Amino acid sequence: MARGRKSVTIRDVAEDAGVSLQTVSRVVNGGPNVRAQLRDKVRASIDRLGYVPSLAAQRMSGSRSYIILAINDRERTLADWRERRGTDWVDQMLLGGILTCSKHGYRMMVELIDTHSDHVERELGAAISALQPDGVVLTPPHSENRLITALLAERDIPFARIGSMEPGPGIALTMGDDGAAHLAASRLIELGHRRIAMIAGPAQYSLSGWRIEGWKRALGEHGLPWEGLLEAGDFGYESGTRATRALLDRNPDLTAIIASSDQMALAALEVARDRGMSVPRDLSLVSFDNTPIVRFTQPPLTAIDQPISETVSRAVEQLILHGRDEGGDAVIEVAATLIERSSTAPAPPSISDAA
Amino acid sequence: MARGRKSVTIRDVAEDAGVSLQTVSRVVNGGPNVRAQLRDKVRASIDRLGYVPSLAAQRMSGSRSYIILAINDRERTLADWRERRGTDWVDQMLLGGILTCSKHGYRMMVELIDTHSDHVERELGAAISALQPDGVVLTPPHSENRLITALLAERDIPFARIGSMEPGPGIALTMGDDGAAHLAASRLIELGHRRIAMIAGPAQYSLSGWRIEGWKRALGEHGLPWEGLLEAGDFGYESGTRATRALLDRNPDLTAIIASSDQMALAALEVARDRGMSVPRDLSLVSFDNTPIVRFTQPPLTAIDQPISETVSRAVEQLILHGRDEGGDAVIEVAATLIERSSTAPAPPSISDAA
DNA sequence: ACAAGTCTTGAGAACGCTCACAATATGCGC
DNA sequence: GCGCATATTGTGAGCGTTCTCAAGACTTGT
Numbered sequence: 001m002a003r004g005r006k007s008v009t010i011r012d013v014a015e016d017a018g019v020s021l022q023t024v025s026r027v028v029n030g031g032p033n034v035r036a037q038l039r040d041k042v043r044a045s046i047d048r049l050g051y052v053p054s055l056a057a058q059r060m061s062g063s064r065s066y067i068i069l070a071i072n073d074r075e076r077t078l079a080d081w082r083e084r085r086g087t088d089w090v091d092q093m094l095l096g097g098i099l100t101c102s103k104h105g106y107r108m109m110v111e112l113i114d115t116h117s118d119h120v121e122r123e124l125g126a127a128i129s130a131l132q133p134d135g136v137v138l139t140p141p142h143s144e145n146r147l148i149t150a151l152l153a154e155r156d157i158p159f160a161r162i163g164s165m166e167p168g169p170g171i172a173l174t175m176g177d178d179g180a181a182h183l184a185a186s187r188l189i190e191l192g193h194r195r196i197a198m199i200a201g202p203a204q205y206s207l208s209g210w211r212i213e214g215w216k217r218a219l220g221e222h223g224l225p226w227e228g229l230l231e232a233g234d235f236g237y238e239s240g241t242r243a244t245r246a247l248l249d250r251n252p253d254l255t256a257i258i259a260s261s262d263q264m265a266l267a268a269l270e271v272a273r274d275r276g277m278s279v280p281r282d283l284s285l286v287s288f289d290n291t292p293i294v295r296f297t298q299p300p301l302t303a304i305d306q307p308i309s310e311t312v313s314r315a316v317e318q319l320i321l322h323g324r325d326e327g328g329d330a331v332i333e334v335a336a337t338l339i340e341r342s343s344t345a346p347a348p349p350s351i352s353d354a355a
Numbered sequence: 356m357a358r359g360r361k362s363v364t365i366r367d368v369a370e371d372a373g374v375s376l377q378t379v380s381r382v383v384n385g386g387p388n389v390r391a392q393l394r395d396k397v398r399a400s401i402d403r404l405g406y407v408p409s410l411a412a413q414r415m416s417g418s419r420s421y422i423i424l425a426i427n428d429r430e431r432t433l434a435d436w437r438e439r440r441g442t443d444w445v446d447q448m449l450l451g452g453i454l455t456c457s458k459h460g461y462r463m464m465v466e467l468i469d470t471h472s473d474h475v476e477r478e479l480g481a482a483i484s485a486l487q488p489d490g491v492v493l494t495p496p497h498s499e500n501r502l503i504t505a506l507l508a509e510r511d512i513p514f515a516r517i518g519s520m521e522p523g524p525g526i527a528l529t530m531g532d533d534g535a536a537h538l539a540a541s542r543l544i545e546l547g548h549r550r551i552a553m554i555a556g557p558a559q560y561s562l563s564g565w566r567i568e569g570w571k572r573a574l575g576e577h578g579l580p581w582e583g584l585l586e587a588g589d590f591g592y593e594s595g596t597r598a599t600r601a602l603l604d605r606n607p608d609l610t611a612i613i614a615s616s617d618q619m620a621l622a623a624l625e626v627a628r629d630r631g632m633s634v635p636r637d638l639s640l641v642s643f644d645n646t647p648i649v650r651f652t653q654p655p656l657t658a659i660d661q662p663i664s665e666t667v668s669r670a671v672e673q674l675i676l677h678g679r680d681e682g683g684d685a686v687i688e689v690a691a692t693l694i695e696r697s698s699t700a701p702a703p704p705s706i707s708d709a710a
Numbered sequence: 711a712c713a714a715g716t717c718t719t720g721a722g723a724a725c726g727c728t729c730a731c732a733a734t735a736t737g738c739g740c
Numbered sequence: 741g742c743g744c745a746t747a748t749t750g751t752g753a754g755c756g757t758t759c760t761c762a763a764g765a766c767t768t769g770t
Contacts, residue, residue, distance in 0.1 A: 007484055007510075009756055020720045025758060033718055052484035056420065057756035059411035060725045081450045081664075086647035091446050095436045098465065107486075109464060110453060129362055129407035131462075155362075266651055292441035296621055298653035309436075364726055375750045380728060388748055412726035415755045 008051045017045040028053055055107070059132060066106045068316055069133035070097055071124070071142055074112035076235070085237065085263060088291040089308060093139060093162075096309030100316040108316070109133070113142065115204075120147050128155060135319030137162060137312060138170075141204050158323035160315035162308075163207050168329030171318050173311050177207040180304045180336040181214030184258050184286045187338060189222050192347035193256040193284060197229040199243040199268065201260040208232070211260055211288070229254075233264045240267025248275065255347045256284040262291045265301055269343070280345035290339055299342035307334050363406045372400040383408055410462070414487060421461045423671055424488035425452055426479070426497050429467035431590070440592065440618060443646040444663060448494060448517075451664030455671040463671070464488070468497065470559075475502050483510060490674030492517060492667060493525075496559050513678035515670035517663075518562050523684030526673050528666050532562040535659045535691040536569030539613050539641045542693060544577050547702035548611040548639060552584040554598040554623065556615040563587070566615055566643070584609075588619050595622025603630065610702045611639040617646045620656055624698070635700035645694055654697035662689050 010028075014021045019042060026034050027042040034042075045051075059065040072090055080087045090110070097108040109131060113123045120142075128136075128151075136159040142148050143161035149169050152159045160171040165178075181198070188196050198215045201208035212230065219226050231247050233239030240263060248254060248271065259265035265287030269279055277283050279299060287294060287303045294301035311334045318332070368379045374397060381389050382397040389397075400406075414420040427445055435442045445465070452463040464486060468478045475497075483491075483506075491514040497503050498516035504524050507514045515526040520533075536553070543551050553570045556563035567585065574581045586602050588594030595618060603609060603626065614620035620642030624634055632638050634654060642649060645660035666689045673687070 007487070010758095011756080021757080022720060022759095023718090026719090029758085033716095035718070038718090050480055050484070052481045054414075054487060054756055055485045056411040056414035056487065057725095058758075059409075060415050060727090060756075061758040062725090063758085065411065077450070081446070084645070084647055084650075086441070086443065087446050087450070088441065090449070091436070091442050094445070094449065094465065095432070095442065098467065099433075107464060109462060110449065112453065125405055126407045129405070130410045132362070132409060132411065290439070292439055293648050293651055295439075296648055297651050366726080376727080377729095377750060378748090381749090384728085388746095390748065393749085409726060412755095413728075415726075415757090416728040417755090418728085 007054070008049045010051070010053065013042065013045045013049055013051045016049060017042045064134050065132045067131055067133045068097065068101055068106055068108050068135045068137065068319060069127060069131055070094070070108055070110050070137045070139070070312070071127075071148075072110065072112050072139055073141060074114045075116075077112055079236070086291060086293065088289065089139070092308035093137075093312045096312040097137065097316050100313040101320075104317075104320045106134070106316075106320055115141060115145075117147060120145065121151060124148060124151060128152075128157065133157065135159060135316070135323050137315050137319070139163065140207060143172075144206050158319050160319055162311055162315060163205075165210060165331060166206070167331050170329075171315065172329075172331040173315050174207075174210075174331060174333050175306050175308070175311055175336045176333050177210035177336075178214035178217070180288070180306075180338075181211040181258065182218045183214075183336075183338050184304055185215045185218035186221075187340075188256045188258070188284060188286065188344065189218060189224070191256075191284065191344065194224060194347065195229065195251060195254045196224070196256040196258065197231070197247045197251065197254055198226075199240060199247070199257060199259045199264050200230060200232045202232065202234045208260060215258060233260065235261040235263060237263045237267045240264030241271055244268040244271040248272075254283070256286070256344075259285065259287045262287045262289040262294050262301070262303065265294065265303070265343075266297065269297060269301070280343050282348060284345055284347070285343040286338075287343075295341070302341045302344040303339050305337050305339050307336060310334050362409070363404045365406070365408065368397065368400045368404055368406045371404060372397045419489050420487045422486055422488045423452065423456055423461055423463050423490045423492060423674060424482060424486055425449070425463055425465050425492045425494070425667070426482075426503075427465065427467050427494055428496060429469045430471075432467055434591075441646060441648065443644065444494070447663035448492075448667045451667040452492065452671050455668040456675075459672075459675045461489070461671075461675055470496060470500075472502060475500065476506060479503060479506060483507075483512065488512065490514060490671070490678050492670050492674070494518065495562060498527075499561050513674050515674055517666055517670060518560075520565060520686060521561070522686050525684075526670065527684075527686040528670050529562075529565075529686060529688050530661050530663070530666055530691045531688050532565035532691075533569035533572070535643070535661075535693075536566040536613065537573045538569075538691075538693050539659055540570045540573035541576075542695075543611045543613070543639060543641065543699065544573060544579070546611075546639065546699065549579060549702065550584065550606055550609045551579070551611040551613065552586070552602045552606065552609055553581075554595060554602070554612060554614045554619050555585060555587045557587065557589045563615060570613060588615065590616040590618060592618045592622045595619030596626055599623040599626040603627075609638070611641070611699075614640065614642045617642045617644040617649050617656070617658065620658070620698075621648065621652065624652060624656070635698050637703060639700055639702070640698040641693075650696070657696045657699040658694050660692050660694050662691060665689050 010024050013024045101108045111127045138161045140163040143164040164172045165174045200212050216226050231243035233243045272283050287301050290303040290305035294303050365379050369376045456463045466482045493516045495518040498519040519527045520529045555567050571581050586598035588598045627634050627638050642656050642658045645658040649656035649658050
């Protein structure tokens, strides 16, 4: 006889236990109407033979594929990856997703999709046709892409939009970007800062807007102006350098910066150092993301921790458990927190204070 | 009529193009014997209808599943992830793998498996039965786990072992750990260092041994002793702290350390700083991995860059292209390089030199 | 003890595709 | 123009599972 390469099928189990295929299938799927005695017998056969149902066959006949597809932005991911900037976002997503999926007998697959519009439909369409996933997790900036959400809705595939505060279509999950920015700014105000700048993310990410909102709101609550204190970057290091320089040039009295990504904060730290400013003595710095990097800089950075894993985990759970329910278009919020490290300190006595 | 939720099948294409299913199948799979005229007609139908074959169905009937499974160590990955240490290894692997897979029409799936022996067979067996992958990529420490390689061989699934210098079974791919350690040590010797310590990785990783070999060899070539200069860690930060302290306590004349992971190097940097030693003036530091973190420490660390993405990419390519060939048990080497940053400098004039 | 219901089990079709093979068309040498 | 080899197309079965539906076994109320 040949190698034992043929795998154990449901038929083998059925024969071994002396029951029909259907009964085995019911036992495997926790079907309701099987006598305890038979169920145990089948279970024993399954264990002995080491039977595990074939995902492909399950997909073929059943209505579920047991696959959740996670969509990431190809351009940004690849750029980060090529330049060895770290792709912590993908990591967090992958692990949070995998763990929650496997808890429910699902698998997660990661797909990189171009933001560029003519690719979106083709690439996403192809992935969906090939995989026929039971749910899709969208990450920014795809989360609010009409083309994508329309495509998914048309194909009747449940989906979750990470990082979106807009209700429907699909499940929206936000990490409270406005609240987080508000928190960061408020804390800085509490520390005595009056001139607090923001390096925002790119406009096509709606969370960039929300962060700006939160920051403005905090300043407004204390009667502080924000004009001239806003610069936009693209989350990358270089853009952070440019933005920080512009901010510092324009505002000699600047004492604090909130950066919308760790990379941009790293850049700000470097620019400050180049200009002979000490962080946090002369300049306080708060970043967004809290990737592993910021714990090891000098000084370690105070950062808004974005609970990506948990958010994706919640998204996956919703998709698996309530995927097909008409979900009422709820917005789920997983709160971000401020991790204070050593890049923030009380504001230096200002020139006007001294006067 | 209901929503357009039913997907386009090969049958739809066949009808649209007025040919048989088989002909469409041949066109899709690049079959050799189809007249150009018909092929174009079928292609047109495929494009118009947006047909993409179902992975599940392909797996069911054909001999291939178009899935490559990447196995990672669950314990270490989860520990790194939970403590937000960064899981750069997974990242690099995932992206290198995904890209190469998609180039060949394959997909990559990531699976976390416990090292603990009774889990290994069950978990890996289950993953294989469910997914029936066309190839498996093993990462350390699974790369040399007999239980795993035996299981894969028995089921006749091609596999690649990343980070292994041992030929067969399966394809072995190494990043030249002995050579890399030799390179690091040699460079330090060139800089005038005589007392060069090594913080090794855990023994169950065979690459730990190879790195020790390379380091010893370099020292030996210059008549330098290594006794008392070796400590083992577990790749994690805390173990790096312990190891560095032990090394420094035992060897007051130590001027350089090679750490087998970035985390341990980070710890060494911290310990040195605590003891009032300046890096690189008093102590030179070389780390392994070159994760994004080490570019932003103060000083940025000189590191051995492990080309994980490229190695996994090569592994995937081998599996897809030559998976079933009796590969002759070759060992493929993808060379690591030394990235010099600011944590290495000429050795300080030693006490004996001064005497 | 009998009809009417419920619980349990099984049989057969179907999912979308590729395989092996059969049938037909085309080309070539003479 | 005939016969053979070769290129092209079509047919039917089967992959491993779940679905639908029907049949048999057991309850229950009267």
